[in-house]
Structures are given as C-alpha cells and as structure tokens.
Amino acid sequence: MSDKEEKTKAVKHKKGKTKRSEKKDVGSKKEKNKDDLEVQPVKPRKPKKMKKSIYISHSSDATFVEKRFVVDLVQQVKENNLAEDIWFDKDEGIIDSSSWLSTRLENTDKCRAIVFIFSRDFMTCPITVYERKIIMERISHDDEAKKPQVFCVILEQVQFTQTFAECLLSVNAVLVDLTGDLAHLSIEEKTSYAVGALFERLDKIATVKSPYMPPPIQNESKYNEDWKRKRVIAWNCTDVVEWLYSIHVREFYRHSFAEQRVDGYLLLATRDSDLQWLLGVDSRIVRKKILSELMLVLKSEEKYSESWHLRYRLIRPRRDSIYLIYDPQDARLASNIKTDLSRRGLQVLSHDKLGQSREEFLQLNGGSLAKCSYAICLMTEAASTSPFVFHEVLFSYWLGGDRSLLTLLFSNSWNKLKNSMKATMGDSPAIDFEKKLYSESMSILEHHIKPQPNLTGVVLEQKYLEQMTEGVQTLKSICFANMTNEPNADESIIIPKIFISYQWDVQGRVLEIADFLESNDLPCWSDVTMTPRSSTSRMAMRQNKSQSTADAAQVENLQTHIHRNMKLSKVVVCCLTPKYVHCQNCEQDMLLASSLGKPVLPVMLQFVTWPPEGASERVRKMMTHLPRPVDLSTDKLFKANLPQFLDKVVRFMS
Known part of the structure; x- marks a missing residue:
C-alpha cells in the first residue's frame, strides 16, 4: 500500500468520525430540547380584571370644598381594602378624555351600587341629572336582582322630585345626612362620619376587596419639573x-x-x-x-396633539349647518335626508371615516360635528344599538355651547335604547317620521331649523305655526304615544306585503297584477285597490289644481294611506311607462321608498329605455341601482313573464 493511499484512507476515517459525532450531537440536542419542552411549565392565563361595582356620582361643577370632601371620602374607603371596587372618574384618569361623558354614563348603567354626593351643584349639573335618570330607569325596569343599591350622602339641603324620592324608597336607599346638626363639622369630620356610616354596607357589595396601594413617595427636596x-x-x-x-x-x-x-x-x-x-x-x-x-x-x-377635543369645543358653530348622526347601515336614508336638506339651503355634514377605535372615530369626525349648530340623529332599528350613534350623540352633548340635538324618529325602538341614551335623548326635541307623512315632517324640520315668520294671511299663519309647533315634541313622548296608538291585534287590518306604484293610464294592468299577487297569498296595496275603489285615481286627484276643500281633504287622506301602507309593505313594485317616468307624483313614491329603505322592483308595462330617458336626474340616479325590469309590455310577454315576476317578488321579500 502506497503512502498516498494510506493518507487518503486516514482522512476518510477522520471525516467519518466527525460526521458520526455531529449526528450524535444533533441527536443529543434534540433530546435535550424535548426534555426542555416537557419540563417547561405552562404559563397560567392572566385573570380577567373584574369590573368595579361601586360608582361615585358627583358634580363635575362642584366647589373646592365639595371636591375635597369627595376625594377624601373615596381615598378613605379605598384604604379599607376597597381599592379595586370603587369607580371614581378622577382616579380612572378619564376626566380629560373625549369619552369622559360616555364612560361615566356607561359605568352608571352597569354598577351594582351607586353613591350620590348631593349638593346644590349636583342637582343642576347636566351629567348628574343624566345619572339620576339612568338609575331611575334601572330601578323601574330592571329585574330585582339587577337593581342597583343606592347610597345618598347629603352635603347640602336639596329638594328631590316626587318620582326620584319614590324610586329611592322602593330600593330602601341609605341616607347619610350631613346637614342640620352636622353642618358645623369640618371637611375631615364629615368625611369620617360618612365613611363610618357607609363602609359596612359597601363592604358587603364589594367583590374584589384588594388592599390600597399608595402612590410612591417622591423626594420633595429636589424639583425635577x-x-x-x-x-x-x-x-x-x-x-x-x-x-x-x-x-x-x-x-x-x-x-x-x-x-x-x-x-x-x-x-x-x-x-x-x-x-x-x-x-x-x-x-x-x-x-x-x-x-x-x-x-x-x-x-x-390646548396646543397639545392629544387635546384635539378641547380645541373642538372652542369652535363656534355656524348657523343653518347640520351634522347627521346615523348608523352606517342607514347610509341610503341619510343620503336622501342630506339631499332634501341641501335643496332647502342648509349645509349638511356627516361622518367621513369610522376609524379603528372610539377615540379615532371621534377625532376624525368631531371637528365637523363641532362646526354645526344642529346635530340631527336618524333614529332607526340599527341606530338604537349602534356604537357610532351612541358616541356621536354623547360627544355632541359634551361639546355643549350653542349646539342643539334633534332626533328624527323613523322607527320606534325606544325599548332597545341604552339607559344612557334614554336619559340624554328622552327629553330632547324630536320629529315623528314614522307615523306622519315624509313631506309634512320635512316641513316641520325645516321650520324648526329655519323659522319662516313672514306668511300671507293671519289665519293661515296661525294654523301653520300651530302645526309646526305641535310637530316637535320630546322623543320620549312621541315613542310612548306611538306605542299606545298601535293597532290592536283583533282589528281586521290586512297588512300589505307589496306596494304598487303606477301611473293612471295602466290601471287595468295594475288590477291584473294585484289579483295575480293576491291569488298567491301576497296581499298588495295601490290606490286603485283601495276599498271602496274610487273611479278617480290618485294621479288625477293630485294633478287637479282646482280642488275644493273636500277634495283637498281627500288627497291628504290618500297621502296618509300611501305613506302608511308603503311603510308596512316589504317590497315596492314600480310600473314603468313613459308617463310614469315623467310623473312628479311617481317620483315622490320612489323617493319615499328610498327614504323608508324599501327594496324596489321595476316592472315594464309599456316600453321604455333602461335606464329611462327623460326622467329627472334624481330618479334616473336611483333607477341605475335597480335590477333590470321584468318585461310585461305586451300580452304575450305579460303571460310568459308573470312567473318570473313572482319569483323576483318572493326573493325580494326574503
């Protein structure tokens, strides 16, 4: 064997050894990693932070003495192992926040117990008025187990309303009266007396009972700015x-x-x-x-970037400017309201972006809200539970100043509202769009924002002003009135599922369509199907300029029927003809359907181009978003396409 062969053999042998050793090292490392994985303990999940159950209700407009009393009272109660059970806005660090008002009201609505600090400032402070209303609502309507326990500390003599006093009696509220013989005591003495009277009862309600951790003591000898x-x-x-x-x-x-x-x-x-x-x-x-x-x-x-809400509060609102508050699901309704108000010479704004959080949402849109003298809330089913509506409404109240909140009631969803929304919006002005005609309600809204003092005729002016004044009531009164005026179940009222909008030249076809739908258990309504059937159609009545008083009353009654039945129906069928496209009254039907959020199914009874030419720009824009019409323009197509029409109606209703 040569020297070269021996050397190559030795090198291969060494390489084999190193490879085997590397494999052993890798194997041992894997085994060690497995052992490490097995030995490592599972990290326990952090327990959820429990909600603070005792709420301190105090006036934000209080004097130095009253605020000193509240601060000392809260601190002494917290020092007795109730640090994590007391909710006090100062200690939560939200007083300078844009959501301060909404956060306070939300915690009032969720607390298990509330401590009222009564004084003269407390009785007139807006936020404490809302908090009392929330507690009254909870006492009146919550289950017995969910009713809050109430503690009243009376710093100054105040007068309770009879309703509030009855609510306090119904829950056996605890009263700590610091007036009368105790009025001469110092702040420290009053604080100690109140803590002694409240602590045992508050301790029974507390759930966390964690010790108080005082803030770290700072070195006062050196100032660090x-x-x-x-x-x-x-x-x-x-x-x-x-x-x-x-x-x-x-x-x-x-x-x-x-x-x-x-x-x-x-x-x-x-x-x-x-x-x-x-x-x-x-x-x-x-x-x-x-x-x-x-x-x-x-x-x-005020120049700090995080003080944007304070700068918004200093903005002077513009006259005749409106900010629409609505849920994103009601975008179509808001667009129609915005268009109608703009045509009346009003500037209308609304939210542009939703953002990623509550703070960002208010920061993006709060400036527009602050510029407007009116905040108009569109109250619908979606808006009653919408967080966007909730925060914008409460932010408008927080802005205050010369701004007013007005509610347009499209759906009576009072029972779905949060207690905080009921407290703030219940006594604010509102206009009923649910039971009244859309045009009438819009006139009331326009008069409320831009009153028209110069009217011809003394009698006409008086009637007009009475109608405009009576049209604006509190949201609570309108909702309760609409609840009591609901038709009884035993009344023989057939609720239509389909509303048919048409022009008078195709009455015969409309009757055939109505009979066909009703034969398939789909009740429908049009003015030609009203009982008793009138020989004069609504188009003729509307277009007749020389009407007597009786004729005018008949038209007004017909308008009420149209509005009510379209609201009750699930689908609106518009019968297209060349005259229908140019008819102003049919345009009103289309706009009403859009404002009520009703799906529209077009049917072609006479040939028209699609989208129809000659229609107003507003109607043409609306029709471009509709599906292509079902062609029933000839006798042959009428018979052939009726089943297709029925399928589309059923699909629109589902």
Missing part, C-alpha cells in the same frame, strides 16, 4: 408645589397647599375666595397671580 410633562388635571401635590415655586410664590403659601393636599384636580376647582379663606393666601396680588398663571398653563395645553 415633572409638572411640565403633565396636564394640570394629572398633577399630584408635589407637582402643584413645584409649579408654585416656578412662578415665585412664597414658601409659606406653598406649605399651605401641601398641608391641604391640593393636587391638579383640586387646583382647577379653586376660586379667589378658596385661596383666601381655605388656603390662607391673604395677598390679593398673589391670588391674582396664581389664577392668571393657571389660565396660561391651561391655554398652552
């Missing part, structure tokens, strides 16, 4: 003292603020008298300096 990186509402006591130092307030006054534990929340509630008598700032110049410097800090906060 943390207050510059926070908003005033988030300042703690140290931040307030440091800010006072930065504006050169004497140390004696700073100690007074520190002793009274004044943070940003309490600082915003201070007035000149509070600085003088409660905080010991006896110098008028220093008091004026503190308040003026505080206003400068608040103005600078």
